[in-house]
Amino acid sequence: xxxxxxxxxxxxxxxxxxxxxxxxxxxxxxxxxxxxxxxxxxxxxxxxxxxxxxxxxxxxxxxxxxxxxxxxxxxxxxxxxxxxxxxxxxxxxxxxxxxxxxxxxxxxxxxxxxxxxxxxxxxxxxxxxxxxxxxxxxxxxxx
Numbered sequence: 001x002x003x004x005x006x007x008x009x010x011x012x013x014x015x016x017x018x019x020x021x022x023x024x025x026x027x028x029x030x031x032x033x034x035x036x037x038x039x040x041x042x043x044x045x046x047x048x049x050x051x052x053x054x055x056x057x058x059x060x061x062x063x064x065x066x067x068x069x070x071x072x073x074x075x076x077x078x079x080x081x082x083x084x085x086x087x088x089x090x091x092x093x094x095x096x097x098x099x100x101x102x103x104x105x106x107x108x109x110x111x112x113x114x115x116x117x118x119x120x121x122x123x124x125x126x127x128x129x130x131x132x133x134x135x136x137x138x139x140x141x142x143x
Contacts, residue, residue, distance in 0.1 A: 003054075007037065016045075018057050019098040025062035028098035029053050029105075060105040063097045 002021040007014060014033040019026055031053055037045065 017098055018053050020057050025064045026097035026101055027057045027060045027062050028101040029057035030102055060101050063101040065097050
């Protein structure tokens, strides 16, 4: 299992992305630093919060590695050019598979939030209806 932690600037914040490569694919998690982290701040982050970031990455669904990584060996020169083009385009940013893993995790969390909000609204509406009926019955009884 390989791991890579990349810190880069994503306007307006500095972001760190942990990519974990294994046989299943790539898993990723992201941490927003805010202002540019210094060396000691990064060491403190690693000491204090890195294991939690790793656990978040492991909780994400795996995404198959990019097809560019599995380029045909007989076309090594073409694969090298494609890799150089990606390096120019993405620089030190994490791979697209890592972004895909983070996007899938965000979508899953969004679905969970939507379902819980829907349930909460239904419970609140049921409670309001019960209170309204109780008041109506009390008025009919003259209380």
